[in-house]
Amino acid sequence: MHCRWCAVPSPTETAAGRPRPALRERIGRHVLLSLVLIWGLGSTVVLGVGNHFVAEAFDRALLDDAHALAAHVRGGDAAPGAAPLQLDLTQREVGLLRFDQSETVWFAVYGDGGALVAGEADLAPDGVPAGSTHTFSQLQRDGRELRRVSLRIDGPQPFTVVMAQTTAERTQLLRRLLVYSGLAQLWLLVALGSWLLRGIERDLKPLSDLQDAVDRRDAADLRPLPAALTHDAATRDVQRLGEALDGLLARVQQSLHAQREFAGNVAHELRTPLAGIRTQATHALGHADPAVWRTELEGIAQAEQRASRTVDQLLALARATEGGIALTLQPLALDAAVRDTLLRFLPRADALGVDLGAEGLEHAVHVQANLALVEGILNNLLDNALRYGRGNPARITVALRADATHAVLCVSDNGPGVGPDLAGRLQQRWAQGAPGLLLGQGAGLGLSIVARYAQLMGGRLTLDDAQAGTLRDPGGAVGSGLAASVWLPLAPPSPPPHGRAGPQA
Structure with missing residues (x-):
């Protein structure tokens, strides 16, 4: 019979050459192994509990027979000349007492001094503990295992009744109990295992369907x-x-x-x-x-x-x-980054005769940003200003300021500028204004790169006329041109040192 849970799968093999088991096979194997272990543990528990109660029932019956035999012991009065202990039973009554359909029973009655009163002479009593009237023990006789009870009867002349019987019936009863309970548990195990395997198959079917859908793609x-x-x-x-x-x-x-x-x-x-x-x-x-x-x-x-x-x-x-x-943002000193970038652009500005200045770098401004993206923003804005800012004289100003939530980095020039209709379109790829087309430089990508960098850091880019910025010529006249402002979120304030209180209101 074919079993899909036991079949060896043929997917990807392991490094050792063995086939990797399917998920349903592994789950089914774990479930079946757990059920088998539970079945074995349950059978062991049933055997232990059954053995206890069966032994208790047989021992109780054996003790009742010993009490019945002790009731027929006569004599033993304390008066002088009283009759000695004797068993008041005929041979026929003794046979009826020892009768059992499946077991063999022996008995013996001993006086206080250990003298045999009646019964088997080789059936010695076991020591009865103090404070108890009887005790049970195991005994070997003629190669067979016997269960023995020693009953002590106190009186004017104490005596001890010993009864023993074979254990074949109780062993057979335990065997039947184990077989019947084991078969019942096995049937339940098979039913439960089948139900669980069907449930596993049903629950894993969506995963198989998902795998098939991906494989067919x-x-x-x-x-x-x-x-x-x-x-x-x-x-x-x-x-x-x-x-x-x-x-x-x-x-x-x-x-x-x-x-x-x-x-x-x-x-x-x-x-x-x-x-x-x-x-x-x-x-x-x-x-x-x-x-x-x-x-x-x-x-x-x-x-x-x-x-x-x-x-x-x-x-x-x-x-x-x-x-x-996967972009990592961390607190960054924006004033220091702007200062370092300006120092790199100064030789190029001097070679072109451009007055490159800065404002607001004397105050520390920390933003939540990425250094490489900030440098990319400055490189593109300064490069754009150096190519298009051709005033007379050419001037470029990098201004840094901060409000409650953002730092504003503004690069202004006194070049031809852009109209308000182009301010939004220039942030798209391949968009150029008339001055850029006239100069024949660039491809309309610089400002789109700046806008994308600012967006990745949670900021934005705005393009305005330089009249709204901070650029002014020495004579005080406001120069035309472009003011590109980048808004970046400020870094969260650092927590105060441990053990020191914050500023008081």
């Missing part, structure tokens, strides 16, 4: 699993597993979408500079004039720089999209 099919296998599952564990798989599929789909978008963006943005490089190289190879070569090589170098910058921005944007899954 194509690698490109990342849709959520059917609701009947996840949200409508019979058990909470299968439901949580289905929801976890749906979440994993959603993350994989998001990652694949980001990869496809990244690949498409790279292909789209590199097509133009690569075509220009190819055209310039072809034009240079068609001339023998070194001046033409130099001019075309300079154009190729500039196109390569623009392509490299575009690739760096695309990689940063892809990391920002993927990094939101």
Whole structure:
């Protein structure tokens, strides 16, 4: 007979070459083993309890026979010349007393001095403990085990009655009790095991259905699993597993979408500079004039720089999209981070003739942020300002201030600025204003990267006219231009040192 619970599965093998057991097989094995152990323990308990009560019943009957025999002992008065102890039973009455359908019974009566009054001479009494009238003991006679009772009768002339009988009947009774109770427990064990195995099979079926649904899926099919296998599952564990798989599929789909978008963006943005490089190289190879070569090589170098910058921005944007899954935020000294970044940009600003200044860095400002993302925000905003902030003279101001809940980092320039209709659109990918298109620099990714970084840290980016910012020229006139403000949440206040009270109101 085929048993699906006992069949060896054929899934993935272990490192040692043995097949891994199926989950239903392992659970079924544990359940059946537990039931067998319980059945064995139950049989042992039944045997012990049955042996106790059977022995008690037989011992009580043997003691009653000893009392009945003692009632027929006559004599033993204390008066002088009284008759000695004797058993007042005929041979026929003695035979009736010793009669038993399945056991053999022996008896003996002993006087106070140990003299045999009647019965078997070799059936010696056992010592009766003080304070008791009888005692039971085991005895070997003619190779058979006997159960013996010694009954002491006190009186003018005490005597002891000893009765013994074989134990075949009580052993047979115990055997029948064990067989019948064991068979009944075995039947219950089989019924309970079948019910449990069917229940296990029924409860694991949703898991098998979920496995089959995943196995039948194509690698490109990342849709959520059917609701009947996840949200409508019979058990909470299968439901949580289905929801976890749906979440994993959603993350994989998001990652694949980001990869496809990244690949498409790279292909789209590199097509133009690569075509220009190819055209310039072809034009240079068609001339023998070194001046033409130099001019075309300079154009190729500039196109390569623009392509490299575009690739760096695309990689940063892809990391920002993927990094939101496991981003660590911790208290960060924003004033120190801004100061370090400004020091790195000063040589470039001096080379371009741009006046790069800062405001509000004398006060410590701590935000809940990520250092790499903060540096990415500053790098993009300063790079954007250095390319577009071409006032006369060109000025860029980095201002830092804080309110009750947020720190505001504002990078202002006196460049051409943007109109209010472009302030929201510039935070999207590939969006550029007219000055950017005129300069032919960038790909419209810098501000979208800044907006995404700020969003990952729980902040936001706002674009305003520089007139609303803090940038002013030496003459006091407000310069036109762009003020890009990044709002970041402040870090929670540090707890006071242990054992010291906080400030009093």
